[in-house]
Amino acid sequence: MSGLMQRATPDRQPAIRASALVRRFGDNDAVAGVDLEVQAGEIYGFLGPNGAGKSTMVRMLTTLLTPTSGTAQVAGHDVATDADRVRLRIGVALQEAALDGKQTGRELLDLQGRLYGLSRTERLRRVKELLELVSIGDAIDRRINTYSGGMKRRLDLAAALVHQPEVLFLDEPTTGLDPTSRAAVWAEVRYLNEHLGITIFLTTQYLEEADALADRVGIIALGKLVAEGTPTDLKRAIGSDVIVAKVTAGQAAGVVAVVERLAEVDRVEIAGDEVVMSVDRGAAAISPVAVALAEAGVTVEGLTLRTPTLDDVFLHITGGRLQEDAA
Amino acid sequence: MSTVTHGERVHPRAAGFFTDWRTVSLRALRLTWRDPEAFGPALAIPLFFFVVNIGALQKFVEGSGSFPPGFDYKAFQLPVAVIFAVTGVSRAGSLVIDIQDGYLDRLLLTPVRRGTLLLGLMTADFVLIVCLVLPVLTLGLILGIHVATGIVGIVMFVLFAGVWGLAFTGFPYAIALRTGNPTAVNNAFLLFFPFAFLTTAYLPEQAMTGWLATAVKFNPTTYLLSGMRSMLQTGWEWGEIGKGLLAIAGVGALSFSMAFAALRGRVNRS
Numbered sequence: 001m002s003g004l005m006q007r008a009t010p011d012r013q014p015a016i017r018a019s020a021l022v023r024r025f026g027d028n029d030a031v032a033g034v035d036l037e038v039q040a041g042e043i044y045g046f047l048g049p050n051g052a053g054k055s056t057m058v059r060m061l062t063t064l065l066t067p068t069s070g071t072a073q074v075a076g077h078d079v080a081t082d083a084d085r086v087r088l089r090i091g092v093a094l095q096e097a098a099l100d101g102k103q104t105g106r107e108l109l110d111l112q113g114r115l116y117g118l119s120r121t122e123r124l125r126r127v128k129e130l131l132e133l134v135s136i137g138d139a140i141d142r143r144i145n146t147y148s149g150g151m152k153r154r155l156d157l158a159a160a161l162v163h164q165p166e167v168l169f170l171d172e173p174t175t176g177l178d179p180t181s182r183a184a185v186w187a188e189v190r191y192l193n194e195h196l197g198i199t200i201f202l203t204t205q206y207l208e209e210a211d212a213l214a215d216r217v218g219i220i221a222l223g224k225l226v227a228e229g230t231p232t233d234l235k236r237a238i239g240s241d242v243i244v245a246k247v248t249a250g251q252a253a254g255v256v257a258v259v260e261r262l263a264e265v266d267r268v269e270i271a272g273d274e275v276v277m278s279v280d281r282g283a284a285a286i287s288p289v290a291v292a293l294a295e296a297g298v299t300v301e302g303l304t305l306r307t308p309t310l311d312d313v314f315l316h317i318t319g320g321r322l323q324e325d326a327a
Numbered sequence: 328m329s330t331v332t333h334g335e336r337v338h339p340r341a342a343g344f345f346t347d348w349r350t351v352s353l354r355a356l357r358l359t360w361r362d363p364e365a366f367g368p369a370l371a372i373p374l375f376f377f378v379v380n381i382g383a384l385q386k387f388v389e390g391s392g393s394f395p396p397g398f399d400y401k402a403f404q405l406p407v408a409v410i411f412a413v414t415g416v417s418r419a420g421s422l423v424i425d426i427q428d429g430y431l432d433r434l435l436l437t438p439v440r441r442g443t444l445l446l447g448l449m450t451a452d453f454v455l456i457v458c459l460v461l462p463v464l465t466l467g468l469i470l471g472i473h474v475a476t477g478i479v480g481i482v483m484f485v486l487f488a489g490v491w492g493l494a495f496t497g498f499p500y501a502i503a504l505r506t507g508n509p510t511a512v513n514n515a516f517l518l519f520f521p522f523a524f525l526t527t528a529y530l531p532e533q534a535m536t537g538w539l540a541t542a543v544k545f546n547p548t549t550y551l552l553s554g555m556r557s558m559l560q561t562g563w564e565w566g567e568i569g570k571g572l573l574a575i576a577g578v579g580a581l582s583f584s585m586a587f588a589a590l591r592g593r594v595n596r597s
Contacts, residue, residue: 064432066595087438088339098429102358114350115437117342126337159433163339 013076015040015167015199016061021070023056030056032223033070038201038216040166043193045214045231046203047310049320053223054203055095058171061201062092075166088116091165091198095172097156101145105136105155108144109162116163123162130158134188150181157188167199168192174209182209189213207310217310221318235308238316239266241282242309243289245275246302258296264288271321275300276312341438351439351447355418359451362421369416370459374466377408381470384529393534399560405467406488406555407528410548412463413456413492415519418448419499419512426507431593441594445586449496456492460485475562484558487571491551494575495522497582504589522548547574 016038023031031053038044048054059065061074063083072079075089100108106127113123131140134154139147144155153173160168170189174182190213192198204210210217211231219227219234227234243265245255255275260268264285267278279285282305290303315321342350359365385400425431434444464485474480499515506512525542526549527535535543543549554571557564 062436064435084341084438087436088341090436092433092436094429094432096429098433100354100358100425100428100430102361103354107354107357111350111354112433112437115342115347115434115439116337116339117346117438118337118339122337125335164337 013073014038015042016044016072016074016201018057018061018072019070021057021060021072022068023053023060023065024068029223031060031067034220034223034225036218036225036228038199040199041193041197042215043189043200043202043213045210045217046201046220047205047207047210047217047314048203048220049205052220054205054220055171056223057220058092058094058169058201058203062090062169063087088163089166090169091160091163091167092169093153093156093160093171093173095175097149097152099144099152099156099159102143104143105140105147105158108155109140109158112159112162118163126162126164130161133161133191134158135184150177150184153177153181153185154188157185161192164196165198167201170200170202172203172205174204174206186213207314211310219310219314219317221314221320226317227313231310234310234313238308238312239278239280240307241279241285242306242312243277243279243282243286244302244304244306245277245289245293245300246304247273247275247300249273251298251300254296254298255293255300258292258298259289262288262292267316269315269319271315276315278308278312278316282306339438341440344440344443347440347443348446348450351434351443352450353447355421355448355451356454358421359418359455365418365420366416366455366459369412370462373408373411373463376411377404377463377466380404380407380529388530394531399472401467401470402472402559403531403556405464405472405559406484406552407523408463408467409460409484409488409555410491410552411523412459413488414495414523415499415516416456416459416492417452417496417499419496419503419515420509422448422500422503423507423509423512426503426593427509435594441590442587445500445590448500449493452496453489453493457485457489459492460488472559474559476558480558480563483568484555487551487555487558487568487575491575491578494579494582497579497584497586501582501585501589504586504593522546527552547578550574 014037016036018034018036021031021034022029034057046054046057056065060067061072061079063079063086066080074086077085077089079086103111109127109130110123113126118126134157136151136154139151144152147155173189174185177185186209189200189202193200202213214231216229217231217234218225247255252270252275256268256270259265259275259277264279265277266280269276277289286303286305293300311321381401381404388394388400389398464481476483498518499512502515503512525539526546527543532543532549550570551574554568557567
């Protein structure tokens with residue numbers, strides 16, 4: 001990435017490092033031993049379905065929750081033993097915009113600045129800069145409970161940026177937003193990373209979001225990091241193409257029995273009413289697949305050729321679809 | 328999105344205890360002013376009881392022959408109205424909203440001194456409590472109550488009520504922080520009843536008998552009322568005032584311990 005104002009963390013350590021991080025609630029391991037490293041200046045997408053442990057991970061890395069075991073450093077400081085130093089270096093926008101509806105946007109940003117020890121001059125300047133960044137306009141002097149959902153999210157992001165953090169945590173920043181607002185948030189995330197050099201740890205349940213924004217993606221399921229890499233590498237690992245056969249109820253096993261014998265098919269997986277085949281050269285493989293199914297008398301509702309998605313990666317690793325859980 | 332020029336770096340740092348306290352207090356005061364429902368009923372109810380109680384009982388009590396000549400039932404009732412106005416006043420309801428809306432988390436993500444999150448709210452409570460005492464006291468003076476300790480006594484009377492109201496705030500904050508539940512906080516007013524009614528609210532202690540007399544003896548409000556009444560009716564009776572202050576200190580120590588323990592539990596991150 002091209003960081004015009006990139007600020008390295010001390011001694012060029014990773015911006016985020018977690019080692020065997022565990023968080024237990026009663027008998028349930030919400031996070032069950034996660035190791036990860038995020039380099040300074042990177043956008044790291046943390047992808048997983050609802051309840052996979054994404055938010056718990058964020059709450060530990062942002063000092064809101066103490067790990068049950070394991071260690072984590074953010075911006076070079078330990079989240080458990082040096083929480084105040086971590087807090088000075090991170091910005092956080094949690095899943096729900098964490099705002100006070102009875103204050104105006106300007107009052108809220110000013111209060112944030114005061115709590116970070118900024119002088120009056122610094123606060124005035126930052127509010128002005130952030131107003132340009134998040135495009136709230138004159139509404140900044142209105143009470144927050146009059147804002148739309150998109151405006152609240154943008155103000156929440158501004159509140160997270162008042163003190164110019166080195167590392168920004170965004171917990172599902174676009175969940176519940178309409179496509180226009182989602183596109184605006186994506187543009188802001190790219191801007192913050194490319195122009196201000198902020199390291200971004202972004203959790204999401206939207207595949208296309210991780211695909212579009214993240215330099216690297218970590219996939220979490222049942223509290224464990226099950227895959228990690230660039231979106232391209234992760235997708236390449238399951239083949240260059242995917243053929244999807246849409247089947248009626250009870251037909252999937254019959255399709256699998258036919259296609260798994262074909263030399264062109266590397267791997268077959270069932271996901272609900274779909275049979276997903278990983279192949280090397282899709283254009284060459286689709287005809288043999290169609291012919292084999294026809295000869296075996298197996299009826300399919302549709303046969304689609306496409307490139308792999310992160311959802312296919314998730315299916316391959318966990319045996320389930322991520323997209324089914326996503327809103 | 329527009330292209331933004333981000334100028335010089337800012338230098339975030341822990342702002343310090345007093346800056347944090349001031350910042351949180353100013354926000355709480357601003358929101359108190361924007362929350363008229365927080366002080367409207369708190370003022371209307373004691374004024375109502377003050378007027379009704381005097382109308383219903385003044386002639387009966389003063390004419391009963393059980394009290395010395397010149398006994399002023401209005402002055403006897405004024406501290407009760409003040410206590411009704413200030414006991415249980417707090418911003419615990421808005422603290423619950425902060426918890427539910429995630430705004431408390433937003434504050435906890437900053438290096439703010441955790442204790443100031445509660446002290447700031449209590450500071451706003453104290454200011455509101457004093458503001459609630461003034462109209463009740465003014466009504467009493469308009470109705471002809473003579474303050475035996477003069478202007479200094481009036482100031483002392485207001486501070487006494489303010490400190491009592493402040494001492495009581497710890498209970499609703501403890502409930503708010505432990506439960507994060509608005510219904511539980513709303514029900515905290517039930518705590519007010521034994522404090523306000525198992526005491527000398529309507530009749531002097533010597534008129535009480537049986538279990539009620541025992542309950543009155545153990546109720547700190549009895550000593551609070553006694554201290555406040557002495558300032559209005561008899562002058563600087565330091566024994567009575569001292570007992571009142573001890574009662575406030577006892578209630579405050581208990582309620583603040585509970586509130587700050589609940590705050591520690593809430594921010595302990597476990």
